[in-house]
Ligand SMILES: O=C(O)CCC(=O)C(=O)O
């Protein structure tokens with residue numbers, strides 16, 4: 001079973017500019033179909049920019065709690081802003097992490113009569129510029145560079161699957177109408193939290209995730225087809241790239257969304273930091289309406305992977321029938337019920353008929 005990987009492949013983006021694109025595409029095809037995760041070295045995202053961003057991260061969390069609460073996610077119908085430790089659920093259990101959600105710049109397109117899920121995209125909430133000078137500009141620059149990498153990667157991915165380079169463009173709106181999101185996350189050590197669930201087993205939502213492991217801590221784990229958890233420790237100078245449930249559904253399971261989780265750092269250690277960037281798909285796209293035609297040789301690779309897989313993750317299963325924007329909104333309602341109760345009361349009642357969960361059981 002090719003999907004029973006024991007390690008995660010490392011791809012070198014500089015192969016593309018050194019006349020070795022076919023080798024890159026071959027490695028990419030293997031990683032997409034059999035693993036669903038890869039490390040990407042030598043990406044075009046500026047290294048100094050990454051270092052500058054990482055240097056802000058502990059200072060962001062060290063802002064006093066009034067400054068953090070001033071931009072709390074509950075203020076935002078876009079689910080953007082600060083979430084205190086313990087305010088997020090995965091599979092109904094509390095994640096032991098503190099985080100800020102930001103997104104690429106976007107003006108909310110929702111107007112009365114539009115579907116509610118259009119409210120999901122809109123302006124970020126930024127910390128006070130005086131408290132953290134230059135952070136906002138740095139983060140926006142970083143978001144723009146990772147966004148560009150994401151669009152370039154989607155073309156490579158199409159090529160790896162035997163499609164024309166624009167073969168996946170039907171899943172996107174005009175880039176000006178798109179929004180992609182990112183989080184800055186802190187996982188406290190087991191000295192201060194009550195369980196080791198940094199984040200529980202889950203799939204990501206959209207197309208691709210570009211994860212920057214922003215401190216040298218292990219903790220990220222990836223589940224292979226037999227259900228074993230494989231470590232994905234930080235490798236300096238790389239991104240971890242993984243496939244979201246949207247891309248898996250869009251490619252009829254050819255690209256594999258892989259279940260993953262984070263374990264909290266041990267007692268006596270220091271907090272782990274990470275910055276995942278989530279590449280979205282168009283909100284009005286219904287994935288099953290775009291049926292891609294893959295060459296038979298590519299489909300055979302999927303068969304060889306093996307079909308029976310063990311996974312601890314259950315989220316975003318609605319992509320096969322609902323509009324993508326609604327699937328993403330449902331995901332946010334389940335993971336951030338307090339925000340949902342305030343801004344999406346009807347959906348909140350649907351998923352939490354007994355009110356806010358003490359220890360939720362959404363999934
Ligand atoms: O923090 C990490 O390394 C991964 C986080 C993650 O998987 C997520 O937030 O979706």
Ligand SMILES: [Fe+2]
Pocket residue numbers: 202203204260
């Ligand atoms: Fe994730």
